[in-house]
Amino acid sequence: MILITGSDQATFSLDNRNEVEQFQSGRYICSSEVVWRILSFDVHERAPAIIHLAVHLENGQRVFFTQHNANDIVNNPRDTTLTAFFKLCAKDEFSKTITYDKVPNYYTWNQSIKNFQRRKRGTPVENHPGVKKTDTLGRVYVVHPNNSKCFYLRMLLHVIKGPISFASLRTVQGVTYDTFQEACKAMVLLEDDLQWENILSEATVCCTSPSIRYLFAILIVFCQVTDPIRLWQNHRASMAEDVLFRKQKECPSDDINYDENIFIEALLELNKVVQSVSGKNITDFGLILSNNIDLNTNTEYLRETSYDSVRLLQVVQNERRLNSDQKTIYDAVITSINNYEIKTFFLDAPGGTGKTFLINLLLAKIRTDRKITLAVASSGIAATLLEGGRTAHSTFKIPLKMSYDDTSSVCNISKQSNTAQLMRDCVFIVWDEASMSHKSSVEALDRTLRDLRNKNTLMGDCSVLFSGDFRQILPVVVRGTRADEVNASLKRSYIWPDITKLKLKTNMRILSSDQGNKTFADALLRVGNGQSLTRNGKIDLSELCFLMSNLMDLIENVYPDLPNISTKTPSWFQERAILSPTNDQVNKINDMILLKFNAPTKVYYSFDTVLDAEEAIHYPTEFLNSLSPSGTPPHKLILKIGSPIILLRNLSPPKLCNGTRLQIKSLKNCLLECIILIGCRAGEMVLVPRIPMIPTNLPFQFKRLQFPVKLSFAMTINKVQGQTLNVAGLDLTVQCFSHGQLYVALSRVTCKQNLFVMAPE
Template identity: 45%
Template sequence: MRSEEYVHLKDALSKNNEQLSTMGKMVVLPSSFTGGPRYMHERTQDAMTYVRHYGRPDLFITFTCNPKWPEITQLLSEGQQSHDRHDIVARVFNVKVKHMMKLLTVGSIFGKTKCHMYTIEWQKRGLPHVHILLWLEEKMRPESIDQIICAELPDPDINPDLYQIIKTTMVHGPCGSFNLKSPCVVNGKCTKNYPKEFLKETQTGDDGYPKYRRRSPADGGKTFKLNGVEIDNRWIVPYNLVLSHTFGAHVNVESCNSVKSIKYICNYLNKGSDQASFSVQDLDEVTNYQAGRYISSSEAVWRIFRFPIHDRFPSVMHLAVHLENVMAFFELCQVDDFAKTLLYVEVPAYYVWKNNRFDRRKKGKVVSGYLGVKKDQVLGRVYTVHPGNTECYHLRLLLHEIRGPTSFSALKTVDGVIHTTFQAACRALGLLEDDANWYRTLDEACISDSPYKIHELFAIMLVFCHVDDPPKLWEKYRNYFSEDIKREVERDGGNVELLLDVIYNKCLILLEDIVISMSGKTLLQFGLHSPIRDERFIVTNRQYLRELAYDTVYLTKVVTENVPKLNLEQKKVYDEILNSIISDSGQLYFLDAPGGTGKTFLINLLLAKIRSEKNIAIAVASSSSESDIAHVLRETKIIIWDECTMAHKKGIEALNRLLQDIRGCERIMGGVIVLLAGDFRQTLPVVPRGTRADEIKACIKSSIL
């Protein structure tokens, strides 16, 4: 690794010579190491370079090795299985991948391609698979999706061979209620959202993928039996007829039409290797990469054979900031008139880097008007710079805006004025006005980075980058910041739309923790709302989330419409209980009413009123003091126990002791408002032996328990 390129580390060392003996040692795993985290990050950035130049990819293809291919089985010795010969599997799959890429690019089965890239991965059981991104010269239109992608069983009478291939390789599951042990099942539901819904026509989806045509049996869709389950088109993974028929394997073909799909694809490139963590200690990058790493035999063989793990076209040239590449660009602009028309990132398309200088390309398309200038398909990408490195960050920004600079001073010159810093030059050019550069930075980060990384980036902006209007940035990108928290809420059974305040508050807590660790300041000092740090905003309690996940708008409407319908006696009870809640009097009430007198109507209205104000109101509960429901009981405003006269008096006494214990209060029912409801006239025949009904009634009415 070229450690001399760590310019700012050198600067720091030169300024602190007296402290060199106390500085730690940093061990780095370079980006040239195939499969390392820096290597993966570079591949992700290269993918985004294609997106910036060519837009979104048109197709996302996942191709998985089939261990039953005759090319594999014919080479096995007697008694051997494919998992006994990973060398054969690797060699055959490598040939198949080359064949597929040739069909996609040279064969142009989907049309001419602008660019492509792929990455090889391995399943835990050892089978390799490849993820392919494909950009087409003629962008896919919604009406042409059905010509390329199919999500239905083929007709066995018309194409029996393809029918057998799809039956054996392109059926998801069945999972869910049919197989709760399936790897894709979490909390009883398929994470891939199978089975899909029946559709007569393909529709554009909201999640980055279309909703493909899946006709029901009534509309002509085919079915077959698999392990006793009837499989129809809802279980079919999208595929392409030509690729599936050619390769006889799992070949998932998806149409990409959203930034979300780009982020999903880039996660594959950037998720890193499988690992198991054994201890927590300070590790260098090399040791960290090796620690507990899972390498399948198939991957080991692939690496021994030196087969490519990634491939791409066109090539991407990486341009450094503040190093010899920039200096060479300045020198080129001083002597070459055509170079003066270019941005730094555009240079690789016309010039080749050779002997520490840029020379004109000898191959490519001739550029009219400039003798001897040719353009190739090479793309340029300037290395990313951490926003905390303020001057270098703004230097990179200027290199993307100013054409043909001849020196660093030229970059800092705006309208004849040489500014003292690159940041000042950016401000003079209007690049920092209204936080435009931070919006661009977050736009890019939200495409390819995880929520945690985006939290870190935003925290750095707040602490070090003098953001003009942090609340506006928060309002625009808070949904990206909180993606992981929303998934957590959905997994715990909460309603995301009704819990947005809780979700955003949790996100602010995480963000503020990072900001405090960097600067010792709170979000309030940067103009943002300070998060509420108490139990009601902790997104980990399913019971608590469920009690907060009511539609307050609907409940408010119910209350408004039904309060006028209360009769005088009902209104008296309604007002009495609400006033008791407001004053926190901790009373115990008993509503004695026969059936048909509106008792249930009144109870439902009380529940609606309390829940509409985002307070907790529960019916009946019994739990340990440390459980999730205990948290709910501590926060509840009222407990309503309908038909309590059907219960044994010991149950009411137990509830009293439970609430006193959970709420840490010796008042009756632990100080919570309790409404017991029932009809003693219906329960006299079932009073337990030895207990007089009038005694129970008198006991309850006088609040003696």
């Protein structure tokens, strides 16, 4: 055993380390680099050039002076890029058409004399002689939101074209405001409770009380109104006007005016709307009613048991129109339900076989017996075609993010909720376009029904009819391969072997004697079955459509008489669209058409903010404005009266679902007044306000306050699945990239004469 080891010891030496010498002795230069450097070629370059642009308040620019020239500098300060921009806009006509950040594209900054001069090199700008454009970028210095005056000044500089002074930046529609923030509010660039007041004030002028209550419900559900009680107090008269009119009509001899009872009845009507939109009561959003009033009405249950019996019987009379295939399936499903032979079906229905007609007939037949049925679909457009249809995710509260191997997820429905009671009493569920739903979503519904109905059998002993066409688009798997999409389909689910398969074979489009329609339908089926490939692996489209040589020809065949299409009826827009595989190409086509027709125009800018205030300095406002995440409207939304649009959010299913097509009838400052184009509510007038949206597919979170719509002259192929068109155009400049996309696009119409395709050779 060693008791004493002594102190620690070490050996070291001093060495003079020369990093420069080490680099020089270790560097190797080959002959190619030697020649390159001898000839003085550029070693590196940066493109495009970036010009930094100053931002400061009036007389708030930085100046440099000495004790000898202080007075001269104060009296005659040198121009900054901002003040020089004001002077440029005062004398140069073209500069009045651009914003501050776009100036370096067309002008150079002369540092010595402090002014902007037109570029002498670059691409000539059409209709502007002497103006040339380059790819030089202008970047306005970032300002933190805490520096509010400069922050709002900077925001205006990115929106207002051709200002000649700080005062002109604060002038909106002829009114000069005291602060830049007030000017931003006047341009609806900011989010505050005043905008909710303005929305309801606009609606009061032109809309009925039920429409205003519906609008109020959307605001308190989606827009985080900070003081809903005050908003109600300010506008309750317009929301209770129909109640007052009804009371006056019932008792014409009495002098009836607004009183507390009338407002309470209007609140009860409002509560029904709020429940239909969100499943909650108005008390959950801060509105107060008397203690003795019960708000716990199961509106979902009431909606599914309150269908118009007369209309249902009218639909059931269409039984005689069923063909033999449809009649066989119709009898099988009805018999199964009437005899309590619980089954789960899958209806394989290629395009044109009358699937939607059959499903609506089944729903009407079962509902006439006062039995509860639920109609859902995988997409918003498909849901609007079903009577009482809603999207599957909104109805069953299916989790949005699920992997194909998820074996434990369930729907977000508590056992004591109103939705749970509805699903326990439901005898029949229809899920249309199930072939494009992720198998995990269907399996989550299976586990939920087993739990809610206390039966450990397939779908909890509830009859379910899935329908779809596996020739069409399969579930979308982000950054997944084709194998991943196949593995995510319903056919790979554990429930598939226990499903009874049904099939519609007769194409309703070829029942006429037109041989052309039969040839078209047969060719379509070959495309869907993968049997139409040529030797080089391509598909010959000549027997399916008319081929177009350029994009403008395609547009004019689908939308003839472009300058005057704003006068067309809603049914004219309902039956036509241009399709493309990608959002970028769809946006390009929509912009081209929008420029071609004449109608009153309005531009709506979004208000974009980073949710984490500490990250605001890292993401300038103009960067947020430049983002266009999938499913989100653009920052700069240009709309014209008469143009068709598509809804990007579920606002009030089944009336307003994600994918519902609308036509604009009126453009107001804070509202869009539209007509529904498709589905069971076609022709109904609705109001669409701005709502906040938070994209989830970015590495950071930001909120965009904008109207949840996009133009729909052209739509992506995925969006249009489930809808039948009379006239369709297909732009294949960008090739289809997913299973079934081409088949879906080609099968939207009934004959070759109405299908126009632009495809590369």
